[in-house]
Amino acid sequence: MKRRLFIASSIAAALGGCAPIGTALNDNPGFHHFLGLEGSLDAALLGNTAGLARQYSLADISKHFPVDSLPTPTSTRYEAFLENGFRSYTLAVAGAVERPMQISLARLERMRQQTQITRHDCVEGWSAIGAWTGVPLREVLRLAGPRRDARYVVFRCMDRDDQGTPYYESLDMAQAYHPQTILALQLNGRPIQPDHGAPVRLRVPTQLGYKSAKWVAEIQIVGSFEHLYGGKGGYWEDQGYEWYAGI
Amino acid sequence: MRYSSIVQRLVYRYALLTRLAHWFGAIAVAVLISSGLQIFNAAPYLDAADRSTPTRRVLSIDSPADGVGQTTLFGHTFTTTGFLGWGSDGVGGATARAFPGWLTIPAYQDLADGRRWHFFFAWVASLAWLVWLISSAVKGNLAQMVLRPSDLPKLWPMQAYYLRLRREPPPHGTYNPLQKAAYTFVLLVLAPLIVLTGLALSPGIDAIAHPLTVLFGGRQFARLWHFLAMLLFVGFAIVHIVQVATQGFFNHMRSMISGWYRLREHESVGP
Numbered sequence: 090m091k092r093r094l095f096i097a098s099s100i101a102a103a104l105g106g107c108a109p110i111g112t113a114l115n116d117n118p119g120f121h122h123f124l125g126l127e128g129s130l131d132a133a134l135l136g137n138t139a140g141l142a143r144q145y146s147l148a149d150i151s152k153h154f155p156v157d158s159l160p161t162p163t164s165t166r167y168e169a170f171l172e173n174g175f176r177s178y179t180l181a182v183a184g185a186v187e188r189p190m191q192i193s194l195a196r197l198e199r200m201r202q203q204t205q206i207t208r209h210d211c212v213e214g215w216s217a218i219g220a221w222t223g224v225p226l227r228e229v230l231r232l233a234g235p236r237r238d239a240r241y242v243v244f245r246c247m248d249r250d251d252q253g254t255p256y257y258e259s260l261d262m263a264q265a266y267h268p269q270t271i272l273a274l275q276l277n278g279r280p281i282q283p284d285h286g287a288p289v290r291l292r293v294p295t296q297l298g299y300k301s302a303k304w305v306a307e308i309q310i311v312g313s314f315e316h317l318y319g320g321k322g323g324y325w326e327d328q329g330y331e332w333y334a335g336i
Numbered sequence: 337m338r339y340s341s342i343v344q345r346l347v348y349r350y351a352l353l354t355r356l357a358h359w360f361g362a363i364a365v366a367v368l369i370s371s372g373l374q375i376f377n378a379a380p381y382l383d384a385a386d387r388s389t390p391t392r393r394v395l396s397i398d399s400p401a402d403g404v405g406q407t408t409l410f411g412h413t414f415t416t417t418g419f420l421g422w423g424s425d426g427v428g429g430a431t432a433r434a435f436p437g438w439l440t441i442p443a444y445q446d447l448a449d450g451r452r453w454h455f456f457f458a459w460v461a462s463l464a465w466l467v468w469l470i471s472s473a474v475k476g477n478l479a480q481m482v483l484r485p486s487d488l489p490k491l492w493p494m495q496a497y498y499l500r501l502r503r504e505p506p507p508h509g510t511y512n513p514l515q516k517a518a519y520t521f522v523l524l525v526l527a528p529l530i531v532l533t534g535l536a537l538s539p540g541i542d543a544i545a546h547p548l549t550v551l552f553g554g555r556q557f558a559r560l561w562h563f564l565a566m567l568l569f570v571g572f573a574i575v576h577i578v579q580v581a582t583q584g585f586f587n588h589m590r591s592m593i594s595g596w597y598r599l600r601e602h603e604s605v606g607p
Contacts, residue, residue: 096581096585097581100577100581104366105438107366107367107370107441108370108426108437108438108439108440108441108442108443109443111367111370111371111441111442111443111453112426112441112442112443112444115441115442115446115449115453116442121449121452124452124453124456125452126456127452127455127456127458127459128452128455130459131455131540135540135541135544138540138543138544140540140543140544140545141543142539142542142543143542143543143546143549149386149387151387151388155388208386208387208539208542208555210537210539210542210555211379212378212447212451213378213379213447214375214376214378214379214559215379215388215556216386216387216388216554216555216556217387217388218386218387294539294543295539295540295543296539296540297539325448328448329446329448329449329452330447330448330451331451333540334539335538335539335540335541335543336451336455336538336540336541
């Protein structure tokens with residue numbers, strides 16, 4: 090009996106110890122950082138692959154496209170945009186570019202539009218399919234002319250969390266020039282609704298949804314994003330999510 | 337050559353790399369299951385479709401009201417308060433949560449950290465599997481382990497022995513026929529399947545390998561297969577641990593730590 094008790098208790102201890110040991114290691118900064126190496130490895134292997142997100146047909150479009158982000162902006166600036174139908178909205182392109190500029194919504198609408206019916210994969214696990222129409226980001230970048238020291242494109246957004254921290258995201262130049270990376274103006278054939286990021290929302294269908302920043306106000310081309318907010322290149326990245334969100 | 341007549345003979349059964357692969361793999365699988373449940377908690381439902389489709393929901397775990405947990409499987413709802421839907425929050429209280437804190441890594445709800453653990457140990461498990469496959473193929477252990485057609489007639493007699501319907505197991509080599517069936521299925525079918533269904537969840541992988549995601553029926557469907565494969569892994573782990581505990585615990589533990597296994601009656605070396 091003693092032998093059986095010993096065997097049973099060693100197995101129970103080994104299994105029951107998993108969650109507490111894991112949690113203790115998770116709270117250790119050194120180990121936590123070590124675990125994060127997987128993100129760098131995945132980014133190195135997949136971060137700049139040229140594959141295209143799968144395109145769907147009109148019949149595949151989700152009837153309901155979830156809204157699962159920071160709240161829709163309620164600033165006086167955004168309220169004013171809603172009042173005038175975004176006629177006063179301009180997209181700022183700044184930073185390491187030859188020609189910093191302000192692009193009106195009307196001008197964005199006159200640029201070459203691209204429609205792609207792609208799946209939006211949320212980091213939480215859900216997926217929805219939508220038809221996104223907009224301007225390829227590379228067309229906007231060509232207008233502004235990134236300088237030689239340009240390495241990342243940062244998207245500054247109008248939404249804020251309950252602490253007042255603004256949303257932002259970033260892509261490296263290869264991801265920004267990916268043919269399916271677009272500044273979307275329409276969802277399913279209609280101007281993007283406020284809850285979905287009106288008037289301009291980034292769409293990066295080769296990565297998880299948090300990369301597809303809503304309510305984009307400014308595109309800032311930088312050599313490094315270390316000096317911005319938490320330094321990890323995005324709102325969710327600053328809270329521990331991977332910068333390369335292809336996994 | 338058969339040694340079945342020689343009882344109580346020590347044989348060197350597991351090469352060092354095989355033993356290392358086993359223990360790294362065992363730790364990795366435990367971490368992958370508990371961090372996977374942590375990830376599942378962020379969207380606690382499974383749909384048999386490409387995109388999220390509530391009308392094709394196979395499983396959902398939720399909390400309809402404070403203090404109540406419920407699980408819906410194929411449209412049938414069960415109250416699972418205290419375990420699924422409402423349970424330990426991992427920091428001393430209770431909360432609305434699909435899988436409870438004592439089953440997840442980390443114990444508290446944190447999707448970002450759950451992903452970190454999951455993807456790190458996915459690399460560990462995959463490398464351990466590869467090391468095992470190569471080392472056991474080179475050392476000949478793989479050939480002894482793979483289920484062959486000639487083993488099929490021995491499956492029932494072996495099961496009858498475990499059910500005590502038969503006094504002696506059928507004569508067999510290094511592994512008995514049921515062990516061969518279990519190891520062949522888990523290591524050569526289930527392990528690759530769980531990695532592939534996991535990869536199919538990633539938009540970056542989908543972009544470079546559409547056929548993989550299509551093969552499993554899309555992203556949400558792949559999530560369902562990934563979860564089912566996990567349940568099969570859990571089933572295997574339970575049987576495996578019970579077998580080790582009851583069929584000579586110290587002999588099996590020694591063999592997987594030092595490599596040396598004491599052969600018992602009816603056992604021999606070979607395929």
